Amino acid sequence: MASHKSREPTLTEQARRAQLIDVTTRVIAEHGYAGASLSRIAGAAGITKAAVLYHFRSKDAVVRAAYEHALADLVDHVGGAVEAAGVEEAPAAYVRSMVEYLRDHPHHTRVVVEALSDDGGERHPRERWGPLADLMRAARRARGLRTDLDLRTAALVVGGGIDAIIAEHLDHPDYDPVAAAELLVSMLHRVLLSEHG
Amino acid sequence: MASHKSREPTLTEQARRAQLIDVTTRVIAEHGYAGASLSRIAGAAGITKAAVLYHFRSKDAVVRAAYEHALADLVDHVGGAVEAAGVEEAPAAYVRSMVEYLRDHPHHTRVVVEALSDDGGERHPRERWGPLADLMRAARRARGLRTDLDLRTAALVVGGGIDAIIAEHLDHPDYDPVAAAELLVSMLHRVLLSEHG
DNA sequence: CCTTCTCCTAACCGATCGGTTAATAATTTA
DNA sequence: TAAATTATTAACCGATCGGTTAGGAGAAGG
Numbered sequence: 001m002a003s004h005k006s007r008e009p010t011l012t013e014q015a016r017r018a019q020l021i022d023v024t025t026r027v028i029a030e031h032g033y034a035g036a037s038l039s040r041i042a043g044a045a046g047i048t049k050a051a052v053l054y055h056f057r058s059k060d061a062v063v064r065a066a067y068e069h070a071l072a073d074l075v076d077h078v079g080g081a082v083e084a085a086g087v088e089e090a091p092a093a094y095v096r097s098m099v100e101y102l103r104d105h106p107h108h109t110r111v112v113v114e115a116l117s118d119d120g121g122e123r124h125p126r127e128r129w130g131p132l133a134d135l136m137r138a139a140r141r142a143r144g145l146r147t148d149l150d151l152r153t154a155a156l157v158v159g160g161g162i163d164a165i166i167a168e169h170l171d172h173p174d175y176d177p178v179a180a181a182e183l184l185v186s187m188l189h190r191v192l193l194s195e196h197g
Numbered sequence: 198m199a200s201h202k203s204r205e206p207t208l209t210e211q212a213r214r215a216q217l218i219d220v221t222t223r224v225i226a227e228h229g230y231a232g233a234s235l236s237r238i239a240g241a242a243g244i245t246k247a248a249v250l251y252h253f254r255s256k257d258a259v260v261r262a263a264y265e266h267a268l269a270d271l272v273d274h275v276g277g278a279v280e281a282a283g284v285e286e287a288p289a290a291y292v293r294s295m296v297e298y299l300r301d302h303p304h305h306t307r308v309v310v311e312a313l314s315d316d317g318g319e320r321h322p323r324e325r326w327g328p329l330a331d332l333m334r335a336a337r338r339a340r341g342l343r344t345d346l347d348l349r350t351a352a353l354v355v356g357g358g359i360d361a362i363i364a365e366h367l368d369h370p371d372y373d374p375v376a377a378a379e380l381l382v383s384m385l386h387r388v389l390l391s392e393h394g
Numbered sequence: 395c396c397t398t399c400t401c402c403t404a405a406c407c408g409a410t411c412g413g414t415t416a417a418t419a420a421t422t423t424a
Numbered sequence: 425t426a427a428a429t430t431a432t433t434a435a436c437c438g439a440t441c442g443g444t445t446a447g448g449a450g451a452a453g454g
């Protein structure tokens with residue numbers, strides 16, 4: 001058997017898994033989650049279904065691996081940008097870096113967003129914009145402003161704006177998502193600086 | 198044959214179609230577009246697949262009918278609210294009425310949003326928030342403000358906020374979408390009144 | 395009563411789905 | 425080189441998909 005016995009993974013094993021994650025990401029980007037069948041993934045990789053299932057124990061495992069790979073990349077990028085920015089500018093950095101990342105990695109985009117929306121159906125409904133809300137709360141605190149404003153909703157709205165900008169960019173490639181993100185950031189700052197919270 | 202020959206529809210014909218549109222809406226709300234199979238729809242309606250296809254020429258036609266029914270309802274509601282409001286308040290009325298409608302018709306919600314996102318794949322990518330952008334432009338004009346602001350993006354962000362609020366309400370039923378809409382409206386107003394456009 | 399038309403079911407169709415199995419290339423390892 | 429292990433294929437499995445077909449209830453109307 002393959003990596004079943006907790007053996008160290010072979011070279012070809014690693015290569016195949018990486019390749020399969022890559023082609024699966026592309027297939028999902030092109031045909032959506034629903035259109036990402038096992039045979040389509042196998043065909044795109046130039047092997048048979050059985051070979052795919054030799055390296056992953058189920059189709060779902062392949063898709064999940066592709067999703068986690070893309071998500072890890074995104075989290076890494078956004079996380080880096082947020083850390084590099086000061087506390088007060090962290091929310092803006094979050095918005096900008098996320099939009100930039102998804103503009104630069106159109107493949108990853110669909111995997112991530114469809115995984116978060118379709119979600120398989122029974123996943124834990126993680127607070128998707130919770131981290132952004134936390135950054136916003138910290139930024140307001142650093143500015144000496146009250147934090148009893150409804151930041152959950154504010155983060156939700158900003159997050160929805162990010163999604164919308166990305167979606168627009170996806171089917172209108174000439175639409176500039178970074179320029180749009182700047183407008184969103186300006187709206188974000190107005191919320192962030194408002195006194196009436 | 199059935200209503201093939203442009204005959205006036207029978208009573209049972211009308212009733213069945215209405216029932217099928219209704220159960221299809223519910224099935225989609227419960228299982229999503231992907232899970233809305235012909236046999237599931239038929240089963241939920243208490244008849245066989247063939248009977249469904251007797252009243253609709255394809256599964257796609259049933260789904261489309263359900264979608265158009267829900268959309269017409271929503272457009273009617275939002276359109277009425279927008280007309281009732283003055284030009285300057287129309288954008289806010291748009292936001293409020295849409296959130297209210299989707300809160301009050303949770304079934305319709307998923308049909309509409311999934312149809313707009315999944316979209317079947319080849320539909321004309323209609324400007325989803327174009328009408329809102331128009332309302333915002335008119336509101337600014339009525340206030341004597343410049344309209345060269347990027348209202349496409351502004352409407353996009355507000356629209357994304359609406360989606361996000363609805364989505365949050367869908368899997369956290371105790372989250373109050375109308376209160377959230379008020380925060381969104383206040384953000385909208387700040388954009389609407391800003392001079393720097 | 396007998397025909398006609400509406401409405402529906404049971405059975406079937408080919409295609410595709412995710413996944414399994416047995417046999418066999420290909421590559422390491424002894 | 426021979427044995428063992430890794431990697432892959434072709435064929436098959438049962439389930440489900442959307443859709444078709446032949447026929448039979450059941451009411452409507454002559």
